[in-house]
Amino acid sequence: MDDVRKTYRGSPIKLLPKIWQHSVNAFCESFADISPELVIGQEKYIMKVRRYEEIVVERSLKPWLFPNFIFNHSKLGESFQELAHFMWPFINQLMDLKRKIFSYEPDLSDDHLRSKPYLNHLFGLLAERKLNENDVSAELQNMIVAGTETSTYALCFTILILAMYPEVQKNVQKELDSLFGESDRDPTLEDVNNMEYLERVVKESLRFFPPIPFVMRFIDETIEIDSQVFPVRSNVIIPMMKIHMRPDVWPDPSRFDPDRFLPEEVEKRHRCAYMPFSHGSRNCPGWKIGITGMKINLSSLLRVYTVKPVLYNTIKEIDLDYAILMMPKDECQVLLEKRNKLVVNSSDSNRVQKVKTQEAYVN
């Protein structure tokens, strides 16, 4: 947000690259326990990750490129290898920084391990020789992408939707004003838990646009569902995005309605009616962090700015770009309008009083 606040000059802004970079920095700080100021190359890294994924998808659509020998000698294969040369140094940089910071002998007691940020924990396992260097690098790479790219795209979709639904956005801002008033303090965990309406908005937006729109599963025993047989050893696609649009489960599915996620409404649905984080033993382990992070980021943005649409005025106009993950093609282009903050008296949330924007929010 600081970056946006300092640089925004009133014309349409593409928020996607900024949000992704911010997510990578937040990952360095919270998961890797490394100050992001020490890290270089975030921007290049995210661009390479996306191109890497595009190549994976392109290859999957060209069966003649399936054999490694042919792929490695193709133009696409060469680009793929070049990208890998760019991506791994970023991970190695984090590993090197961690080694320097983590020069003390790790305390391997249970309590200490449990309280350790993710990368410190992996280094503990490295010290115990339960993992080797390659395992740790691969885990780190996997977690950075799984944790930052998904949340970035989910945030971008939510921002685009809020821009086209001013009433919903106003309700979110009312909720935020009732929690923060005139203060520009950081949110606490209690604040985040109290952002109930915002959470419903996030969930409804993930219903329309789960950044991972489908997952695949290999069937290890024959299954029969509604007289449809899925034979053993077959691959099936579970199309979450399509399930989220089933009119028998989601009445009037194309209507954006956060109140579908009121507790009494959720209770009425099957637990697999909604699966932006997949379901079962390989579901997303980071779902709670994902939703919490989205609430924190959206609240920071919407406490200061009102977002306005640029290219899309309705949900169905949003162009989608797909490369393993789904993102909005316009890279989340919006206009930002500095807010006149609304202060809601919590004892009477109908009495809304306009106050001047705080000095702190002015560039």
Ligand code: HEM
């Ligand atoms: C809105 C944000 C997020 C969404 C929509 C999302 C969605 C998903 C989905 C659908 C899967 C399952 C893939 C499958 O079943 O094959 C998955 C897996 C995974 N997610 Fe997330 N995720 C999000 C945020 C995060 C965060 C913040 C982290 C880490 C901090 C994370 C870490 C992972 C990991 C490590 C896996 C792989 C799990 C495995 O293979 O067993 N995700 N995510």
